[in-house]
Amino acid sequence: MKPLRLAATASLSLTGVVLLVPILNHLLTGPLPLGIVLGVVGVLVSLGLVAVGVVVYRLDVSQTNAVRIAGWNFLGIVVLGAVFTLLFTYRPVEDAGFLFAVALSAGAVAHVIIGVYDVRRIRAEELATERERLAVLNTLVRHNLRHEAQRLLFAVEQVRDANPETAAEVEAVADDLTEINENVHAVEEAFDAEPYDVDVAATCRSVVEDAREEYDVDVALTAPETATARAGEHLQDAVSELVENAVEHGGDDPTIEIDVVVDGETVDVTVTDDGPGIPESERELVTGERSITQLEHGSGLGLWLVRWIVEEYDGTVSFGESERGGAAVTLTLQRA
Template sequence: MNVRRAAASSTISLTGLAVVAVVVAHVVTAAPPLVGVTVSALGAAVGLAVAALGYAVYRFEFTVRQTARIAGWNLLGVVVIALALALIYAYQDAVGSPPSTPVFSGTVLVAISSLAHVLIGINDARRIRAGALERERRKLSVLSRLVRHDLRTISQYLYGDASRARAAETQAERDAVADDIRETAADLGGLHDNLQTLRELVETDSADAAPADVASLVADAVASVRDDYPDAEIDLDAPESAPARAGEYVADAVRELVENAVEHTDGPVTVAVTREDGWVSVAVRDAGDGVPESEREIVLGERDITQLRHASGLGLWVAKWVADAYDGDLSFDDGVVRLRFRSR
């Protein structure tokens, strides 16, 4: 059970149950005439509808943020009508004609306002959810094209290795082919890991982001790349702690960026973590020319991906989707790739 979703949706149900309690208490204690009983029945029905909607909101697969948004609409409906009624009742009392049952009549009106606003909130959340699903569909479409390309490339390497293995006449030639096959297998394993990460990122709700120590996650990522590339020169400049609204996938993103820099340049790679203006920034700089402009434009959505034009590999896409998953951003500037996450 998601506690935050349950808490948000329960506020809606509690609103409805509170309405029912007030209405029932009025009928029991005041013994109203037929019209009063009719209004009470209406109020009770609306209250029960609000309570049921609260349960339905929880059962429906809204995200934490969407559920909280619906609860916010409910609160808005209650507060606005309550303030309006308070002003009206104060005026009536001032002119000497106070309402005879202010709590009862006000509760019925609050129930109607709550129901209307919850329905508005559900429609609003469904609209947002539809947009999110469309973005996920586009991401999966991009992922499908990238995977097809990478698998096709790997298969071509393997076909080439098979031909070389057949033609090999010496042990040295056979060993060279075996090394190439081993490297291709490692690439295939890395592709699988990236696909798993991307699949999980598609399902990640940014509202689930919690304070995470980006400095520690970056240090772990850099240490991992250093283990895999012992000859690489990787410098890390980071504070002791840099909390931000993020999560464990930050380490995956940084690892991909650092690994990409190491593989495409012979010089040192610098990773810097800084805190500035409500953001935590992770900058990866290498001695080369940086990510080609065509690849930057594709990853940032400024150019359509096609079979003949695509970003090489999945690493940049992992970094981009990690940024998206935590409401951060990815940018490229003068040989520097920068990830940013909100610190509050």
């Protein structure tokens, strides 16, 4: 718990509670119809302030941004409070406390809304800067990975005849670096792409054909003739990654199945196998249940690639266990 963030968001709710008291007191005195209307409006606005404090806290905004929103709220109270104090001092009116509370509650809400949009603007600018930095970093990383992979492949040719086993190991490392480079590129492209209507069934049939050619394995596919969802070209990369994982960890003769199910407003793609399954620690890292550290960072980009691609299409990824004891990974996409 962050005390400063809690205090800042609590101040929003406290504003609503404080302003609610004189408004309710006025309503209980039986005012004229117009006074009742103003009182009801004031009650709703004040309760809205109470709710806003809770909502802002649950949004888990940073302490700085929470304080910024609370500052806008405070500014609204101070400015409008000073104006109405001078106004009612200059010309006293009946039920000044009630009118004062209604006006302040409306002003506070307006300034909180300004504060929220201010925070969103700042966050958008921060995200743009972070994205620019990541783009540069991705370019450098991909260039270095490609360069180092080429160096390793060149070295393989120098030692292949003298030491074929070492050459095979080095070539495998070069292939891994090349795959990482391709995965980074796929993620970068997925982030820049807008979802469109994709035939998920056709995509999975293409994955099955590629797996047969590349790994010489038969992947069972159960799917309707068509199953259209909001996705993109990199959906095939995500499904292929799951199939590749199943091949790598499934032994000499893995059993792999892909099921495509149209369920109401979603299209589900489930890849199952009979391998050892995905370790719980790995799943927790990818789903965000456990933080990444230098000691716990997962075994590679594969599952992260799957998650990032699917989330860019406003979908979700869930992990389970297949009937054969292996992994069962489900990609849930919005039906087109």
